[in-house]
Amino acid sequence: MNKQDMRVLKTKSSLQQALLTLLKTIPLEKIKITEICREANINRGTFYLHYTTVEDVFHDFFQEVILDLQTSYDEPYKYTIPFEIAKINPKSIQIFHHIKRHQSFYEIVFSKNTNKSYYYMLFDQIRLNVGRDYKPNQISDVSKEYIVGYQANAIIGLVIVWYENGFNETPEEMSRKLHKIVRALHTIDSP
């Protein structure tokens, strides 16, 4: 399975293209290996040479989406160093633009029928970035990883509600919400 081999590249891209075609009419979890192979004109035995499940093929795509997420997240850093989410211009929170851009992918990510691997890929990437903003000893006796996990999944919670509402709000509106919540949690109700 030489990755340079043109035959391998061709086979993989045929399968990926076939998956995209099928995804327009069939939900991911209902797509059979047999069906992808039929659509791609690839022998079923060949499929198992490269992938083991239909989701494996989807995984390849998702890598690119995650790359775009990182680019989006890096955006505001270009202008604000150090990064403090509570003080930044909400317009520069680009994650919601990224999600809206890949809406059809994220509908799969948040669908209750697909497994959690894509959710965790998203979670990990956001944790990476939230961790970058972390200031040591922010909260005494609570380790960084828990605070980061808390904050990263909170953002995803916002996105899940957005997803449940059919992604109706604009990305700008969502950025504003996040900005307001984070600011509020830092300012209201102080003793």
Add this chain to the structure above:
Amino acid sequence: MNKQDMRVLKTKSSLQQALLTLLKTIPLEKIKITEICREANINRGTFYLHYTTVEDVFHDFFQEVILDLQTSYDEPYKYTIPFEIAKINPKSIQIFHHIKRHQSFYEIVFSKNTNKSYYYMLFDQIRLNVGRDYKPNQISDVSKEYIVGYQANAIIGLVIVWYENGFNETPEEMSRKLHKIVRALHTIDSP
């Protein structure tokens, strides 16, 4: 399919018991319908009379777990009304005790290979309770559902990190962490 019929009850409980037995050695997503039926001495055709997938059987169990979650969540309310998470005694945050009690279930819930339906059941239940603590106009221009989604999923974020660490910390320690984070987010960094 009369739900009163003893035969139905017997069949269902046989299948449920068989699932529990198999779960001790095989992960949920690898358990085949054929295997449950073999273990339960139930005809495969009968299985389809009551369930459609292996996960359907698991679902029945999970209902009971969610019930226990609600009971745990209700605990502190008995003593503190109105409920304010930032001011409550961390010992009375019972959710982590609940999860530790059902650790083997939650290992399935958070496994990256199972689908998101159990995650969402947990999320919904926590949202229900976070929503109960909600004070109107907490954050202007951000609707309740988004704030609740944010906070509920944040708590789950904490649990995911706990899960990743093999549930090593005690429930008391986790309650303390949540308490500290919530308090900190309400008190530090105020202008």
Add this chain to the structure above:
DNA sequence: CTTATTAATGAACAGATGTTCAATAACTAA
């Protein structure tokens, strides 16, 4: 206890999965 109802069974089916194999075709490096 009897009877009408209905759940469970076993058998059968087409289709999908996961895997293996020798034969063939396509590719790379020389």
Add this chain to the structure above:
DNA sequence: TTAGTTATTGAACATCTGTTCATTAATAAG
């Protein structure tokens, strides 16, 4: 261009899925 490597193919296999059906057995209600 050629020779050697290796990906792809098609065929075959056992197993699992999803569904249907007449037959049998268990149950609830009178």
